[in-house]
Amino acid sequence: MAEPQRMQPLTCSMNDAASSIGVCRTTLYNWIREGRLETRRVGGRRLVNIASVKRLAGVE
Numbered sequence: 001m002a003e004p005q006r007m008q009p010l011t012c013s014m015n016d017a018a019s020s021i022g023v024c025r026t027t028l029y030n031w032i033r034e035g036r037l038e039t040r041r042v043g044g045r046r047l048v049n050i051a052s053v054k055r056l057a058g059v060e
Contacts, residue, residue, distance in 0.1 A: 011040060011047035021057045031056070
C-alpha cells in the first residue's frame with residue numbers, strides 16, 4: 001500500500017525565512033513594506049509565504 005504524500009507547509013516564521021535566504025529580519029520587513037514578500041498575520045505571529053521566499057531566492 002502506498003504511503004500518502006505529506007502536505008508541504010505554505011508558510012514559515014520570519015526567523016526561518018530570514019535564515020533560509022541569508023538575510024536579517026530587518027531586510028524581510030523592508031521587503032514586506034515594498035510588497036516583495038507576502039505574509040499573513042495569525043494571532044500575534046507574522047508568517048511568511050514560502051512561495052514568495054522561493055521567488056526572491058530565485059528557486060521558483
